[in-house]
Amino acid sequence: MTLLPPFQTVLDEHAAPVMGILRGAVGREAAEDCFQETFLAALRAYPQLEDARNLRGWLLTIAHRKAIDHHRARGRQPVPVAEVPEVAVETGPEPDERLWAAVGALPPKQRAAVSLRYGSDLPHAEIAAALGCSPEAARRSLHEGLKRLRKELA
Amino acid sequence: MSTPTTVTAIDEFKARAAHEGLLDVAYTTTDSPFGRLLLAQTKRGLVRVGLPNQDPDALLADLAARVSPRVLEAPAELDEVRRELDLYFAGKLDRFDLPLDWRLSSGFRQRVLRAIDRIPYGQTRTYTEMARKAGNERAVRAAGSACGSNPIPLVVPCHRVLRTGGALGGYGGGLPMKQSLLELEGVLDEKSSS
Numbered sequence: 001m002t003l004l005p006p007f008q009t010v011l012d013e014h015a016a017p018v019m020g021i022l023r024g025a026v027g028r029e030a031a032e033d034c035f036q037e038t039f040l041a042a043l044r045a046y047p048q049l050e051d052a053r054n055l056r057g058w059l060l061t062i063a064h065r066k067a068i069d070h071h072r073a074r075g076r077q078p079v080p081v082a083e084v085p086e087v088a089v090e091t092g093p094e095p096d097e098r099l100w101a102a103v104g105a106l107p108p109k110q111r112a113a114v115s116l117r118y119g120s121d122l123p124h125a126e127i128a129a130a131l132g133c134s135p136e137a138a139r140r141s142l143h144e145g146l147k148r149l150r151k152e153l154a
Numbered sequence: 155m156s157t158p159t160t161v162t163a164i165d166e167f168k169a170r171a172a173h174e175g176l177l178d179v180a181y182t183t184t185d186s187p188f189g190r191l192l193l194a195q196t197k198r199g200l201v202r203v204g205l206p207n208q209d210p211d212a213l214l215a216d217l218a219a220r221v222s223p224r225v226l227e228a229p230a231e232l233d234e235v236r237r238e239l240d241l242y243f244a245g246k247l248d249r250f251d252l253p254l255d256w257r258l259s260s261g262f263r264q265r266v267l268r269a270i271d272r273i274p275y276g277q278t279r280t281y282t283e284m285a286r287k288a289g290n291e292r293a294v295r296a297a298g299s300a301c302g303s304n305p306i307p308l309v310v311p312c313h314r315v316l317r318t319g320g321a322l323g324g325y326g327g328g329l330p331m332k333q334s335l336l337e338l339e340g341v342l343d344e345k346s347s348s
Binding site for chain 2: 003004005006007008011015016019028031032035036039040043044046047
């Protein structure tokens with residue numbers, strides 16, 4: 001068993017990326033709530049965590065579940081997009097609100113895959129770990145998500 | 155790095171964690187005349203005071219390993235500890251009224267520390283007396299090492315324990331700090347001892 005670091009250091013290191021993917025997954029407003037739910041669930045389970053080597057993957061998995069819970073609670077209403085943004089999907093460092101709104105309207109798996117890839121810069125293997133699926137399935141979700149976004153935003 | 159929204163969300167998360175009883179170890183740092191102190195508290199009470207010459211990260215890692223990894227910075231939880239320490243350093247408090255968590259010491263060491271906790275403000279005792287109070291008069295060296303390993307210095311006043319004959323002995327925060335604390339409490343005149 002690896003020694004668990006004080007939870008504060010986990011928070012310091014991962015708060016920003018977790019907030020980043022949650023904003024992509026559920027939108028700016030709901031992200032705060034999902035963020036709290038994510039870290040509360042993590043803090044509850046933390047002492048029993050057996051392996052401290054992939055804390056980021058662990059947190060992102062929880063965040064992903066909280067985002068899904070959020071969408072289920074809202075009856076999977078798609079986020080309305082007022083106007084189709086004229087930007088490429090692989091945009092620069094400034095997250096575009098309308099782009100992320102379109103990402104938020106994707107089906108859950110595709111949305112999570114796109115958020116994890118472009119919101120958090122995760123490689124396919126880590127996305128797969130976070131989604132609890134095979135790397136091929138993760139790649140496929142990402143591919144489908146991007147295809148759909150390209151069509152939506154074209 | 156954290157945006158204002160993230161900061162609010164973090165604060166809110168910590169408030170909810172405290173409310174749900176998930177704050178196993180709350181800590182903060184505070185300024186003192188001797189430098190920055192680390193203060194850590196469990197639900198039982200104050201568990202650790204880190205002196206300025208001790209590495210806070212190492213102390214926090216130790217708390218995570220020995221008490222619980224649910225260690226979070228939560229200054230508001232330690233308001234009362236900070237308040238009493240400020241008064242003490244200002245010479246306006248001669249008795250701490252704080253619940254203590256003794257779990258970082260055990261056996262003979264803990265008995266020595268509990269005996270030290272009863273030494274009144276402005277008085278001193280010897281290592282021998284502390285060994286006797288803890289039940290083994292001959293274990294003077296062990297009593298000295300119990301003082302040296304005191305997890306709650308200042309509040310458990312190991313600075314009030316001297317060598318027989320009046321020499322200062324040792325102090326985890328360094329002898330100048332021990333000297334100053336004894337001056338503050340009116341035990342030593344300034345520069346009367348070396």
